[in-house]
Amino acid sequence: MVSLVELLSIALNIEAEGYAFYTNLAAVQTEESSKKLFQNLAQQEREHQKIFKKLIGEVSQQSSSIDNWVSEEVAGYLKSYANMSIxxxxxxxxxxxxxxxxxxxxxxxxxxxxxxxxxxxxxxxxKETIKKVISEEKRHLMDLLALLSQ
Structure with a gap:
């Protein structure tokens, strides 16, 4: 079995990479509105990193709970998905x-x-914390799609 902590660690890496990407993209912008958008996205990714670090700490303390373990099949799928797509x-x-x-x-x-x-x-x-992150990621997606359509 794989622990939820391991999967949350992947999420933490996703957010760290997102932060670096948006920070770099903001740095090369000449248009102020695009620069601010990417700075804002970078800051939100940094906040998500903090959220996942906190969740990792909380889940680590409850490691005896059955809810903290994920089947190898599911964990394999999620790890592969992150490694092959993200x-x-x-x-x-x-x-x-x-x-x-x-x-x-x-x-x-x-x-x-x-x-x-x-x-x-x-x-x-x-669960509620992860749902909040999902909502924020959906807002990021909408912001990016709006920028693409300009």
Whole structure:
């Protein structure tokens, strides 16, 4: 069995990579509105990192609870999903132009929403916090789609 802590650690890495990406994208913007959007997205990713760090600490303290364990099949799926979809896209985002970066960011936000949604059935008391992160990621997605449509 794989612990929920391990999966939350993947979520923490997703947020750390998102923070780095949005910070870098903000730094190269010439238009003030785009710069502010990416700075805001970076700050929200930083807040999500804090949330996942806190959840990891809380879940670690309850490690004897059956709710904190995930089947190998589910864990394998989630790890593979992150490793095959989310992290490679984030690696590409460091080497692309603005428009391509936006498209990749949209994909990463969608994939992050899927990843976090798949975590929900295994979360106990953490469920509401993860739902909040999902809502915020959906707002990120909407902001990015609005920027793409301009």
């Amino acid at each position: 992290f490679p896209a984030m690696a590409k985002m460091k080497q692309v132009n603005f428009k391509e970066g936006l498209h990749l960011a949209v994909e990463v936000e969608k994939d992050s929403i899927i990843f976090y949604s798949e975590l929900l059935p295994y979360a106990g008391e953490e």
